Amino acid sequence: MGYLLIFFARVCDVTLATIRTIMVVQGRKGYAALIGFFEIIIYITALGTVMKNLNNVGNILAYALGYSAGNYVGITIEDRIALGNSTVQIIVNKNTSRELASVLRESGYGVTVLDGHGRDDDMDVLMTIIDRKKIKEIRKIIEEVAPKAFVTVNSTTIQSGGYFLKKK
Numbered sequence: 001m002g003y004l005l006i007f008f009a010r011v012c013d014v015t016l017a018t019i020r021t022i023m024v025v026q027g028r029k030g031y032a033a034l035i036g037f038f039e040i041i042i043y044i045t046a047l048g049t050v051m052k053n054l055n056n057v058g059n060i061l062a063y064a065l066g067y068s069a070g071n072y073v074g075i076t077i078e079d080r081i082a083l084g085n086s087t088v089q090i091i092v093n094k095n096t097s098r099e100l101a102s103v104l105r106e107s108g109y110g111v112t113v114l115d116g117h118g119r120d121d122d123m124d125v126l127m128t129i130i131d132r133k134k135i136k137e138i139r140k141i142i143e144e145v146a147p148k149a150f151v152t153v154n155s156t157t158i159q160s161g162g163y164f165l166k167k168k
Helices: 002-025 029-051 057-081 094-106 132-145
Strands: 085-093 112-117 122-131 150-156
Touching: 002 029, 002 057, 029 057, 085 094, 085 132, 094 122, 094 132, 122 132, 132 150
Parallel strands: none
Antiparallel strands: 085 122, 085 150, 112 122
């Protein structure tokens, strides 16, 4: 029973640590502080249990396995809640860029089009900043209109201004 307690305590505290780290990166100070409070209580409890009996290999293994599983669970949860914004950069040939920009705009996305010059051809670079939850939706549009497009997605922190998809 002690092994399971240590394992699940580590899963919980590392999951919280992963989510807290993302909150810190995104500047969500209040949430990060609150999550950190609970994270450290769980961490100290699990660590204290292991430290009381360092000769017990099972405790150490449960602690390490909980840490590994906590990373996995934390990243999985963060992917599902998809907090924050992303910049989607789409590099596409000039023949397709107008149609893609038009479809994206009709879908409610703000799109900026820049001239680009590739190795073999002139290209356009379409950029839009979206809510991370919309990545699958925008990828579907891109795949339908411009299946050969080169697409990158980066985390973004909004400073000011811009056009964003209206919340429903």
